[in-house]
Amino acid sequence: MQESTTKTLRGAEIIAETLIEQGVTHVFGYPGGYIIDTFDALYLYRDKIKQILTSHEQGACHAADGYARATGKVGVVMSTSGPGATNLVTGIATANMDSVPLVAITGNVPISSLGKDSFQEVDIKGVTMPVTKHNFIVTDVSELADTIREAFKIALSGRPGPVLIDVPKNVQQAVYEFTPAPQVKREPREFTPDGNAEKAAEIISNAKRPLIYAGGGVIISGACEKLREFAEQNDIPVASSMMALGAIPSPHPLFMGMIGMHGSAAVAKALGEADAIIALGARFSDRVAGNPNKFAHNAKIVHIDADAAEVDKVVRSAAHIISDLCPALDYLLGAVKRKSNKAWSERCRELRKIHTLRDSDKPLCPRKLIRGIAAASPDNRIVTTDVGQHQMWTAQSYPFSAPRTFLTSGGLGTMGYGLGAAIGAAVATNDTVTMITGDGSFHMNLNEIPTAVKNKLNIKIFVLDNNVLGMVRQWQTLFYGKRYSSTTLNLPTDYVMLAKAFGAKGFVLERNEDIESTVKAAFETEGTVIVDCRIISDEFVLPMIPPGKSADDIITELEEQK
Amino acid sequence: MKQYIITALVSNKSGVLTRISGLFARRGYNIGSLNVGSTENPELSRMTIVSEADDATIRQITLQLDKLVDVKKVNVLEQDKSVCRELLILKLRVSPEQRPELESACNIYKAKIIDLSPSSLIAELTGEPNKIDAFINLTAHYGIIELVRTGLTALGRGEF
Numbered sequence: 001m002q003e004s005t006t007k008t009l010r011g012a013e014i015i016a017e018t019l020i021e022q023g024v025t026h027v028f029g030y031p032g033g034y035i036i037d038t039f040d041a042l043y044l045y046r047d048k049i050k051q052i053l054t055s056h057e058q059g060a061c062h063a064a065d066g067y068a069r070a071t072g073k074v075g076v077v078m079s080t081s082g083p084g085a086t087n088l089v090t091g092i093a094t095a096n097m098d099s100v101p102l103v104a105i106t107g108n109v110p111i112s113s114l115g116k117d118s119f120q121e122v123d124i125k126g127v128t129m130p131v132t133k134h135n136f137i138v139t140d141v142s143e144l145a146d147t148i149r150e151a152f153k154i155a156l157s158g159r160p161g162p163v164l165i166d167v168p169k170n171v172q173q174a175v176y177e178f179t180p181a182p183q184v185k186r187e188p189r190e191f192t193p194d195g196n197a198e199k200a201a202e203i204i205s206n207a208k209r210p211l212i213y214a215g216g217g218v219i220i221s222g223a224c225e226k227l228r229e230f231a232e233q234n235d236i237p238v239a240s241s242m243m244a245l246g247a248i249p250s251p252h253p254l255f256m257g258m259i260g261m262h263g264s265a266a267v268a269k270a271l272g273e274a275d276a277i278i279a280l281g282a283r284f285s286d287r288v289a290g291n292p293n294k295f296a297h298n299a300k301i302v303h304i305d306a307d308a309a310e311v312d313k314v315v316r317s318a319a320h321i322i323s324d325l326c327p328a329l330d331y332l333l334g335a336v337k338r339k340s341n342k343a344w345s346e347r348c349r350e351l352r353k354i355h356t357l358r359d360s361d362k363p364l365c366p367r368k369l370i371r372g373i374a375a376a377s378p379d380n381r382i383v384t385t386d387v388g389q390h391q392m393w394t395a396q397s398y399p400f401s402a403p404r405t406f407l408t409s410g411g412l413g414t415m416g417y418g419l420g421a422a423i424g425a426a427v428a429t430n431d432t433v434t435m436i437t438g439d440g441s442f443h444m445n446l447n448e449i450p451t452a453v454k455n456k457l458n459i460k461i462f463v464l465d466n467n468v469l470g471m472v473r474q475w476q477t478l479f480y481g482k483r484y485s486s487t488t489l490n491l492p493t494d495y496v497m498l499a500k501a502f503g504a505k506g507f508v509l510e511r512n513e514d515i516e517s518t519v520k521a522a523f524e525t526e527g528t529v530i531v532d533c534r535i536i537s538d539e540f541v542l543p544m545i546p547p548g549k550s551a552d553d554i555i556t557e558l559e560e561q562k
Numbered sequence: 563m564k565q566y567i568i569t570a571l572v573s574n575k576s577g578v579l580t581r582i583s584g585l586f587a588r589r590g591y592n593i594g595s596l597n598v599g600s601t602e603n604p605e606l607s608r609m610t611i612v613s614e615a616d617d618a619t620i621r622q623i624t625l626q627l628d629k630l631v632d633v634k635k636v637n638v639l640e641q642d643k644s645v646c647r648e649l650l651i652l653k654l655r656v657s658p659e660q661r662p663e664l665e666s667a668c669n670i671y672k673a674k675i676i677d678l679s680p681s682s683l684i685a686e687l688t689g690e691p692n693k694i695d696a697f698i699n700l701t702a703h704y705g706i707i708e709l710v711r712t713g714l715t716a717l718g719r720g721e722f
Contacts, residue, residue, distance in 0.1 A: 126577075
């Protein structure tokens with residue numbers, strides 16, 4: 001019986017034991033006065049759980065997020081109370097917007113000191129309420145283990161998300177019995193075949209020009225193979241949101257490219273021509289449907305999602321299925337009448353052929369560089385980015401071919417996400433990770449370079465260094481009369497020396513001719529590498545659908561570019 | 563825009579009210595009134611929220627509420643198929659000479675006088691919100707010292 005395995009432990013040890021029981025092997029974090037007991041317990045259990053100490057709690061949180069996105073497992077981050085806890089907030093909000101399973105454990109002042117403005121006291125449960133899927137404060141050690149188990153279940157199940165558990169110091173110190181329990185399982189949203197599902201199948205069966213709009217849910221639910229099967233069986237072209245890149249290999253003949261503000265013009269055109277949109281695990285964000293009233297205006301929308309609140313939130317659907325994607329796609333594979341949409345899929349292939357992305361004619365072209373990085377990398381190489389122009393160029397030009405290979409902050413748009421995420425992904429996979437960033441984003445959290453170096457992680461960082469905050473500058477150029485308010489960075493950073501100072505290796509890349517050799521050198525150099533990729537300040541991310549506009553208003557060419 | 567009555571069974575734990583009111587504030591949903599009380603199950607409270615919204619928004623509100631771990635069950639009540647009540651406690655400035663007249667008004671409305679002082683009284687009235695409104699309008703000219711309304715509480719009729 002389990003009784004025999006019952007031990008009497010301190011709360012802190014119960015935390016460590018429960019994490020181990022839940023299959024946790026790595027904890028990202030930063031210690032402090034009110035989590036010292038739990039770090040003490042982690043020390044005792046160090047042969048089972050590895051601690052990854054970062055420079056800052058935000059980096060730790062992004063690392064736990066990157067770990068989770070790379071593996072599909074729950075990422076765990078731990079910090080002390082007060083500033084330690086508030087430093088997690090951006091990371092938690094990032095995970096929340098992109099439905100990443102994360103468990104954050106924070107220490108807090110003893111219960112007797114709560115509410116008294118004690119040193120390093122913050123109501124982190126209150127602070128994180130709007131940016132977590134759920135959160136807890138544990139006030140009784142008898143509830144500690146079950147609360148952690150519940151947190152893991154909530155983080156993983158349905159539409160995943162971050163869960164925070166705040167544990168006051170006296171709860172970490174209190175003694176209670178601990179009995180191990182089985183690892184909790186992800187509980188996917190169940191599929192119920194009903195009238196709605198039949199209607200969805202009927203709309204898809206009758207469509208002459210159907211288009212799949214795949215969202216991040218495809219990757220989260222592990223439905224990539226089924227998506228491919230469904231698309232192939234019914235000859236339906238696939239457009240992918242940024243979060244779903246890699247769900248279907250980009251060379252696939254049915255893949256059309258990215259949808260949205262900086263999505264492919266072929267997709268924008270196809271959206272206008274389609275008579276049915278099949279949205280799979282997608283949420284019609286304003287970066288996808290800038291103008292919801294004009295989104296795919298000739299199409300009936302079939303929306304399939306695990307989160308009922310996403311249906312009809314932005315765009316009105318003609319039919320919907322509330323379910324995990326795997327069983328829903330299984331149903332559609334059987335229920336949709338197979339037929340060839342050859343004329344339409346040919347049309348989509350032709351659109352993809354016509355609407356190519358244009359390379360810059362400047363000495364170093366960002367797209368050529370990104371293709372060069374991809375050419376030197378295996379298909380399963382994980383790429384992380386920060387946020388801005390480099391992120392969009394990567395999304396547009398990197399030929400992602402496997403799920404969980406593109407880790408980027410989609411919903412929250414968190415500059416400074418990429419390095420932490422790369423650390424988490426490198427720890428999770430024990431493999432080389434590529435990070436593509438910009439000089440603006442990189443400066444937000446480059447304090448984590450030494451974290452990568454001291455953990456001997458093979459992170460290859462390509463800084464698209466244009467001396468400006470490129471994406472904001474692009475908006476200023478297009479919509480704000482070229483008034484470059486606070487976007488000229490003029491950073492005096494010497495990236496080669498910076499790399500050296502932190503124990504990494506630096507390179508400079510200035511010309512297209514050197515892309516191949518520099519990228520090769522970066523990947524062949526052991527450890528963390530920073531490549532200063534110098535591009536001009538006025539490269540643009542095109543195509544672009546201006547904010548609030550529809551696919552018909554797409555800008556594919558600019559005077560400024562000529 | 564229409565007035566809707568949302569009824570929800572929620573965990574009886576600290577912070578649940580903040581979670582729910584926070585959801586309304588964050589997503590810009592209207593709260594006309596909100597009240598919470600205990601139920602036959604000590605682990606659950608019942609919340610009745612009156613909100614003015616269009617059909618699509620009210621659907622979003624219930625779906626978003628339903629996602630909260632602490633919300634166990636949520637429904638929109640149809641007004642003609644539910645029992646809706648509100649409690650009013652009203653303190654009026656009344657001279658002894660005015661009292662008989664006011665007492666007869668209270669009788670008509672089935673309001674109870676529950677406290678008396680030489681210059682004031684407190685009346686209690688339970689009913690649908692429009693009845694409460696009418697009673698307040700009727701008695702206002704005596705001089706309202708202060709009043710409190712609970713906001714609407716409601717249950718669906720029949721087995722639900």
